[in-house]
Amino acid sequence: MSNTVSIEKVTTTTFSIFLELIKQLANYEHVEPPDTQAQQRLQKDCLGTHPLFDAYLAYKEETAIGYLIVYYTYSSFLALPTLFIEDIYVKEEHRQQGYGQYLFDFCKQLANKRGCGRMEWNVYTWNAPALDFYEKNHAQRLDKYYYRLDKDQFA
């Protein structure tokens, strides 16, 4: 990886670039991108006084080419925090050049710094390039199903 790559926390100045990349990932994953109200909440939850996640942009020289959202969950059996990767994304035209690996390695550094016992994340079963990537990184695929209840089922 060339030394022109850098990863920096999202700031008020770079928030709009970050938002653009989130929309691209939503599009790639065939899910609804954040609407106007969601975009406003996202800014508050990212940059307000009580951030709900940590967001980073990856730059190749001066150009933002990807982003990362992580937060910390918890393992009751290890009694240690877990670094959870919510989103890891590299723009289509910048793939296959090691940026994804760079972002993933950055997650490892974060997990190490925070004293985590694990890193965890989930991947759509149809996302073959991502599955390949994580298998190459010797990640363990758990024998677990992932369940969800939507808001209209509890609110």
Place this chain on the structure above:
Amino acid sequence: MSNTVSIEKVTTTTFSIFLELIKQLANYEHVEPPDTQAQQRLQKDCLGTHPLFDAYLAYKEETAIGYLIVYYTYSSFLALPTLFIEDIYVKEEHRQQGYGQYLFDFCKQLANKRGCGRMEWNVYTWNAPALDFYEKNHAQRLDKYYYRLDKDQFA
């Protein structure tokens, strides 16, 4: 459900009962229960000045019959917090009496109160009673794989 059921936050007084139930769940899931050091971390992370999760005990009259650990993750596309259920456990001799449903409904209340967009959790693929339970509750099984990296892979 009889009106003798109650759910209360774990306190310094009830921590040892909570710990006993965690060990039982670890045993049921065939994973290592927290060792002595982990038990100390768990107490700090549960009851210290910076709690990393929310822990509850369910009581039938005066007897603790189950526990719950939740924390809040985040959906970048919804731009809303997600209630994540880490552990939900009812002692073996108290199952099939509606306590699991009571705990799950309590989670729904928490998610609603916190303004969450979703509730999420994962279940071992071999845990047939749990899978049945969540299917009955109309939970959506996502087409996602769950991945993990252990500490020795990043630290």
